[in-house]
Amino acid sequence: MSSAFCKIDDKFVPLYRILWISEVPHFCGEEDCICEGMYEVRLEQDESVWAQSPAERDLVVTAMEQWCKGQDGGLGGDPDEP
Numbered sequence: 001m002s003s004a005f006c007k008i009d010d011k012f013v014p015l016y017r018i019l020w021i022s023e024v025p026h027f028c029g030e031e032d033c034i035c036e037g038m039y040e041v042r043l044e045q046d047e048s049v050w051a052q053s054p055a056e057r058d059l060v061v062t063a064m065e066q067w068c069k070g071q072d073g074g075l076g077g078d079p080d081e082p
C-alpha cells in the first residue's frame, strides 16, 4: 500500500489533496440533504467527497497515515523495514 490515491465514494482521490476527514457523520438538519450520515472528506478548492461508512472513512485515515509515513521514510522504502 504505497499508493498516493485512496478510493472514496467510487473516486480515486489523491491523498495530498485531502485537507481533513470528519470524525462524525454529517448532519446539517436540511430535509433534502443527500449527505446526511456520511463522512465528509474535505479537499482543496472547496471540494468534498463523502465516505459512505465509518469503515470507508477509516480506510481513508489509514491510507493517509501510510502515505505520511512514506513521506517521512522517503525514497520508496518498505514501510515494514526499520
Ligand SMILES: [Zn+2]
Pocket (backbone or CB within 6 Å): 026, 027, 028, 029, 030, 033, 034, 035, 036
Ligand atoms: Zn447536509
